[in-house]
Amino acid sequence: MNAIRVLDHGEVELITHAGGDESVLRSMLVSTGKDTSANFETTNPIGSDDDEHVRRNKGRINFLMRDHHGTPFEHNIFTFRVKAPIFVLREWHRHRIGWSYNEQSGRYMELGSQWYVPALKDVRKRVGKAGSYTYEQMSSNTALMFLNELDRVCGHSYERYKVAMVNDIAPEQARLFLHVNHYVSMYATCNARSLMNFLVLRNDPAAQWEIREYALRLENIFAQQMPVTYEAFLRNGRIAP
Numbered sequence: 352m353n354a355i356r357v358l359d360h361g362e363v364e365l366i367t368h369a370g371g372d373e374s375v376l377r378s379m380l381v382s383t384g385k386d387t388s389a390n391f392e393t394t395n396p397i398g399s400d401d402d403e404h405v406r407r408n409k410g411r412i413n414f415l416m417r418d419h420h421g422t423p424f425e426h427n428i429f430t431f432r433v434k435a436p437i438f439v440l441r442e443w444h445r446h447r448i449g450w451s452y453n454e455q456s457g458r459y460m461e462l463g464s465q466w467y468v469p470a471l472k473d474v475r476k477r478v479g480k481a482g483s484y485t486y487e488q489m490s491s492n493t494a495l496m497f498l499n500e501l502d503r504v505c506g507h508s509y510e511r512y513k514v515a516m517v518n519d520i521a522p523e524q525a526r527l528f529l530h531v532n533h534y535v536s537m538y539a540t541c542n543a544r545s546l547m548n549f550l551v552l553r554n555d556p557a558a559q560w561e562i563r564e565y566a567l568r569l570e571n572i573f574a575q576q577m578p579v580t581y582e583a584f585l586r587n588g589r590i591a592p
């Protein structure tokens with residue numbers, strides 16, 4: 352799959368997927384010995400609802416989701432390559448269970464010259480009280496001043512970062528000039544169960560808009576790769592099993 356653009360310089364790319372909806376069925380059916388090929392009713396749970404096997408298998412996946420039998424959703428794998436601002440990855444890395452991460456190193460390499468600057472329409476102001484904040488678009492004059500200043504300061508900091516390394520400051524210390532909106536890349540691997548927990552929390556209006564943009568892309572990929580599981584996820588109120 353090609354990289355999907357997110358924010359101004361970010362990307363999401365599905366590197367590997369294995370297992371699919373079939374892995375959910377097989378791991379469920381092992382409990383009654385019906386998982387082996389000879390007994391498995393269909394290798395493809397996706398198809399016409401007129402087919403009795405397809406209907407039954409969709410019903411099985413729906414039952415697992417509805418009754419929170421979560422473990423059969425763990426026998427599959429998604430590996431994503433994600434390029435995102437550091438503050439987005441910081442939120443992402445709070446998801447500990449069923450996720451593996453490897454991240455670009457600011458110790459071993461020089462980081463690229465890209466930092467997140469929101470689009471003018473995406474600059475927001477916060478209104479309301481703690482616990483019930485809402486966000487509104489910021490007036491364009493204030494937003495423009497903010498964006499220009501942000502880009503200027505980040506550009507200056509990046510220049511200082513490079514100069515420090517030219518002067519033999521170790522990259523791991525030179526990077527202290529950089530900001531939380533600096534872009535870095537990571538590999539993130541999870542299974543459908545951990546992915547659903549992530550989507551519930553991060554593709555949600557309460558989540559910060561920037562990580563939500565990433566979660567939205569992941570949700571689309573999940574829907575494509577595991578359509579029956581995804582349908583059951585929606586049908587049962589988008590609750591991670």
Ligand SMILES: Cc1cc2nc3c(=O)[nH]c(=O)nc-3n(C[C@H](O)[C@H](O)[C@H](O)COP(=O)(O)OP(=O)(O)OC[C@H]3O[C@@H](n4cnc5c(N)ncnc54)[C@H](O)[C@@H]3O)c2cc1C
Nearest residue numbers: 442445446447448449450545548549552553555557558559
């Ligand atoms: C809108 C929003 C605002 C947030 N604000 C803050 C904030 O202000 N400060 C802050 O620190 N974090 C904040 N977070 C991060 C949040 O607290 C979680 O760390 C993050 O969402 C990961 O969720 P999780 O623990 O469900 O995921 P995972 O770590 O992937 O865990 C998955 C599930 O495993 C179970 N689990 C994991 N660890 C344990 C454990 N130790 N004991 C028992 N069960 C466990 C739970 O059922 C959990 O839902 C925020 C998150 C969101 C979405």
